[in-house]
Structure formats: structure tokens, C-alpha cells
Amino acid sequence: MSEEVAKVVEEKPVETVADAVKPSEVPAVEKTVEESTSDKKESDEPAKFTQEDVLKQVEFYFSDSNLPKDKFLWRTVQSNQEGWVSIATIASFNRMKKFRPLDKVVDALRESTFLVVSEDGEMVRRKNPILPPKDSEKQLRFQRSVYAKGFGEETETTQETIEDWFRQFGKINEVRLRRNDSKEFKQSVFAEFADLEDAKKFVELNPKPEFNGKELEVIMSKPAYVEMKAQNENFGGNNNNNKNFKRKRFNGFKHHQKRQRRD
Numbered sequence: 001m002s003e004e005v006a007k008v009v010e011e012k013p014v015e016t017v018a019d020a021v022k023p024s025e026v027p028a029v030e031k032t033v034e035e036s037t038s039d040k041k042e043s044d045e046p047a048k049f050t051q052e053d054v055l056k057q058v059e060f061y062f063s064d065s066n067l068p069k070d071k072f073l074w075r076t077v078q079s080n081q082e083g084w085v086s087i088a089t090i091a092s093f094n095r096m097k098k099f100r101p102l103d104k105v106v107d108a109l110r111e112s113t114f115l116v117v118s119e120d121g122e123m124v125r126r127k128n129p130i131l132p133p134k135d136s137e138k139q140l141r142f143q144r145s146v147y148a149k150g151f152g153e154e155t156e157t158t159q160e161t162i163e164d165w166f167r168q169f170g171k172i173n174e175v176r177l178r179r180n181d182s183k184e185f186k187q188s189v190f191a192e193f194a195d196l197e198d199a200k201k202f203v204e205l206n207p208k209p210e211f212n213g214k215e216l217e218v219i220m221s222k223p224a225y226v227e228m229k230a231q232n233e234n235f236g237g238n239n240n241n242n243k244n245f246k247r248k249r250f251n252g253f254k255h256h257q258k259r260q261r262r263d
Helices: 003-008 033-044 051-061 071-078 087-091 102-109 135-143 158-169 196-203 222-231 239-248 252-262
Strands: 115-117 123-126 145-149 172-179 185-193 218-221
Touching: 051 102, 071 252, 087 102, 087 123, 102 115, 135 145, 135 196, 135 222, 145 196, 145 222, 158 172, 158 185, 158 196, 185 196, 196 218, 218 222
Parallel strands: none
Antiparallel strands: 115 123, 145 185, 145 218, 172 185
């Protein structure tokens, strides 16, 4: 599989992981007494999560697989000379809001071998700065990735549910929900396994695995999927569309290179 073919079918925007909500984007809503009371009761309940839960989520945010694709988090990391990010900012991401109180999140992050927490407990960064992947590394990630379709309608827990489902087949680096131009879930995903053999075993499953009691429609390696799309005249033959796909997908390393050239 050539790199040129892979570029031809660059996908439309996928699920963005750094999903912090900016205060300016949230309209003020006046709460009823009942809602306020309900919120207070919920905040008084002890948090039910493990140190592993916190580390798994935050280490994913800063991982080689996710960080270069995450526009918000990438720019936040790059805005600090040493790559520090406010833990309060990380805790504001939708998938982190269940981890409360904040001091327990800080305690968990201090146990990470991948991340470093500042002495005052307010900031976090990678232990080792992220470096542009070599061509061989990019190709290996591509080979370890699979395409799967048939996950049904999206719910609030779809991302986490699919991630947990994939873990029965091996260690997973990331799962990305595929979306159309309207940001609607296409009921298909790209998943990157940590081990190439696990990826191969997954696509060879016969019959196909079931999700929520229903057999998946399609499972195949990402290279095979890319090849199939490239051979489809309605997809690979339209160069204008392909250029649009490339423009819509954020790449932190390319963004950094452009800034350096401007400077």
C-alpha cells in the first residue's frame, strides 16, 4: 500500500477528543430550585472511579496517537514552552467531568510514568516531548488499524462503549468514530490496535463479532479499506473531494511546520 493511495482517501473529520467547552460558548440557563438541589446532591456523592480510569483517559489525550490530531489540546501544549497544560482544563473535557473531586485526579496523575505533574499540582505534561513519527512508524500504525461498521445509532456513551468492546480483542491505542459532513455518526469506526497480530486476528474473525447482540456488517484492515475506496470511481476519481478531506483533518506536526515557516 503506497502512501499516495492512503492520502487519496483521507477521511472526513472524525471524533475530536479534546472536547472542553468554552464558557463563552455556553448560554446562561436559569436553574429551578429543584435542579439546583439536584446538582448539589450529585456533587456531594463520592466519586466512583479508579486511578487506572483517570490515567487511561488522560494518557490517551497526550498519546502519540491522539495529540497530533487533537487541535485544541495540541495548540494548548504548543502554547507553553515546556508543554504544560492546566489540569483544570483537562478536567473540563466531557469525558473527564465524572472524575471528581479534582484533587483525586491530581493524585492519580502523579502515579503516571508517561506524564509529569507540576509541584503545585496544577499542571500536567508529557514526560518526553512528542516527536514527528518516522515513515516506518506511520506505516506500522496504518497496518495496525482496522475498519469496522455496524455499531448502531450514537448515544452519549457510544465512544466509551465501543472502546470497551474492542478491548476484548487486544490492547487498543485509539478508536475514532467516523462522521459525515453533518457530524452525524456513520456507525463505523477506525480502531488502532497496539499489536499488529491482534489487528490481523480481529479482521479474520469468522463469523464477524457481535455488538449489542448484532453481528457487525463489515470488518477489514484499514489498508484494505483504503484500497477499496481508491478503486471506487465515485470516490477515488474525484480529486476535488479528496483535497477537501485533507483540508478538514488537523495534523499538529504540519500545523507546527507552517507556523515555523511564517515566523
